[in-house]
Amino acid sequence: MKKLKREECTFSFSRSSGAGGQNVNKVNSKATLYWDLKTTTLPIDVLERFRERYHGFITQDDIVQITSQETRNQKDNVEDCFDRLNRMLENVWRAPKKRKATRPTRSSVEKRIKSKKMSGEKKRLRRSVD
Numbered sequence: 001m002k003k004l005k006r007e008e009c010t011f012s013f014s015r016s017s018g019a020g021g022q023n024v025n026k027v028n029s030k031a032t033l034y035w036d037l038k039t040t041t042l043p044i045d046v047l048e049r050f051r052e053r054y055h056g057f058i059t060q061d062d063i064v065q066i067t068s069q070e071t072r073n074q075k076d077n078v079e080d081c082f083d084r085l086n087r088m089l090e091n092v093w094r095a096p097k098k099r100k101a102t103r104p105t106r107s108s109v110e111k112r113i114k115s116k117k118m119s120g121e122k123k124r125l126r127r128s129v130d
Contacts, residue, residue: 031077049092
């Protein structure tokens with residue numbers, strides 16, 4: 001699997017929400033990663049699988065947007081964004097295996113029919129006798 005280069009991504013920073021006291025009002029610790037799918041060097045099939053699986057992270061301009069405000073440190077949030085993007089790419093890197101259609105074995109068919117007959121017999125015995 002090929003790792004994504006940091007040069008392909010851009011970051012913006014804003015004020016984070018949540019705990020942090022006065023620090024929240026002063027420091028831009030929330031990191032937002034932007035990755036343009038039109039200019040990337042990744043294979044087309046990987047990008048198609050990425051689009052299909054993670055369509056909620058992609059804007060109309062074909063830009064992936066991932067935010068992180070887990071920590072109070074901007075550098076750690078940048079790392080978290082980049083790690084999340086790489087994990088997402090890892091998940092779609094390999095194409096899923098195609099399912100081969102198979103027929104049920106003779107014994108499984110016989111077992112199914114036998115259980116159906118037993119169930120029917122059980123219900124027949126529950127009927128009232130005329």
